[in-house]
Amino acid sequence: MPTVNENDPFDAPPRTRTWRDIPPSPPLGVPLPPPAAPFGDSGEPDSSRPRRRWGVRIVALLVVVALVLGGAAAIFSGGDDAPAESTDTTLAQATTDTTVDGDKTAPSTTEPDSGVQAPAGSPEQVAREVGPSVVQVEGNGEIGSGVIYEAAGLILTAHHVVEAADSFNVVLNDGTKLRGRVVGRQPARDLAVIAVETEKELPAAKLGGDDLAIGQPVVALGSPFGYQASVTSGIISG
Template sequence: MKWLMTLVLLLMATQAWSKLPDFTELVQESSPAVVNISTTQKASNRYHQFDLPQGVPDIFRHFFGVPPQAPRGNPAPRSQQERSSLGSGFIVSEDGYVLTNNHVIDGADQIFVRLNDRRELEAKLIGSDPSSDLALLKVDADNLPTVEIGDSENLKVGEWVVAIGSPFGFDYSVTAGIVSAKGRSLPNENYVPFIQTDVAINPGNSGGPLFNLDGEVVGINSQIYTRSGGFMGLSFAIPMNVAMEVVDQLKETGTVTRGWLGVAIQEVDKELAESFGLDKAAGALVSQVVENGPADAAGVKYGDIITEFNGKKVTLSSDLPHLVGRVRPGTKAKLRIIRHGKAKTLNVEIGALPNGGDVIASNSNMPQQSKSNRLGIEVVELTQEQRKKWDATGVMVKSVKQGPGANAGLINGDVITMIYGEIIRDMSDFNRIAEQLPAGRSVPMRIVRRGAPMFIPLRINQ
């Protein structure tokens, strides 16, 4: 009887094993189009340090190639040395266009592409886009093997994917896993809805392709989540649909322009949703509208909640930059918004994303006049100078006592510009609105804090 049970278990295990995918054919057909990328660079006059871009948390690391360790003793100044950086890439056209990550070639004096047949060719940088971390190279060769470009929109969570690259310089290493999530937003990465996978990715895999089981490239391996510098189960790839839009622009002009709506937005949490009378927390809450920007011209107002852009739902506020950034400037688009609890559609002409934007400054120079109210806060009117400097109306919080204001998170220096859909122009507006606020429910309050506009929920219990 035992032998029969053992046989059944073996048959079940064999059957389960037979359902696992076989990657051999995929790897054999796709590997010739994957390349190794190395660079030489005359570095700055200092010893080497492994630096992350300013503002990026250490836990999110790009995979810069690991440079040789400095010799013992007193190493020569960096200006007298050259540094090699290793990464990956793949050929997207027979005439020699190669796609990789921007951080793989950033600052390089020379770029070399090593092919599967061991040829090494010097590459020309056609253009790069730091915002999406993509770079397009060109080598002087013909009839090169190419990858097949897939549709990343069709990827499904749980689907098998395969990466080919050069982790730690080990060429043509193959790893496999599944799609863990789609549309991930990472710190300081506003325009890429990353594909999250559990494929083993390490330094040197940067710029390499992510394949689906049909052998199509659906992503470009770009970042990892790590505490140690190595793979920990979370990898992030740039969707191929986003990458090819960048490639088209780099081929045409060598640069990339992105769509711009001209709004500052914030997440809609449960309490804010309740304060705006929404059934669920979803959408992008407009906290600021840039004067004379595309949204301003279309009639968007702060306090509007954007729920759709060109027919695509905006569930999280981070969804909106992904959608707008991919639209070419000058394109007509439709915004679905909720204003005062009612849905409305606005037509907007998308602008070009500027290099910088205006910042609302804060100022601690407060006038003497003050007033207390049922919110448990003391406020002062803005001076003419402050109104002109900030291009805003409202009242400034001078002190916060125990009460609804403190519970809402107000702090000294906050400028209150709107409560419950009504604009605050001066002290009389504030006092009148504060006295009329309903008790027992949350209402939205717009404030400007250290130059950043935002909405917070305010609740008066009695």
């Protein structure tokens, strides 16, 4: 019968495994590997990076504020610079060209006697033909219009213009002033006749008939509120 040498490890009988010999169970799930560091980065945290980002943001904010303030300063300071003087000069020239000074009229872009024939019945043609016969009546603070209908010096006007007095000043189209007096009244139709003393014949208007129709074009000439030689066109509405 073979003998077993207890001092020889190779001759020792095999040991029976117990629960203590079972290796521990691995943890549930597979642990995720750490994120790879960016290219060229050592992977170590850089404590100075957040400060650098905030520094860039602050600098950018200061630049924006400086641009806004600088633009506002440029706008407000532009009012005292040379370009503003140039604009004011242009406006002054435009105002000078269109200003009416006393009895002077503003310059016109068209020639009054250009030689171009205006269409018959147009406001321009009527104003040229009838304009010399239109007068301005002044008296006792009242200003109105009248039309010469006889070359001897008879003028037709509105009764409410001459209602407060018997004598008036009559201003002709060329600026001549004549003394006039009322020689006829018809308050019901608001009509009156003025006679002026003159040694020359006055340009009398050629009056037409009374066969008017609704929708027919008309041209009105006069001196309303002192605006002498005013021309308005429209239609007969009723």
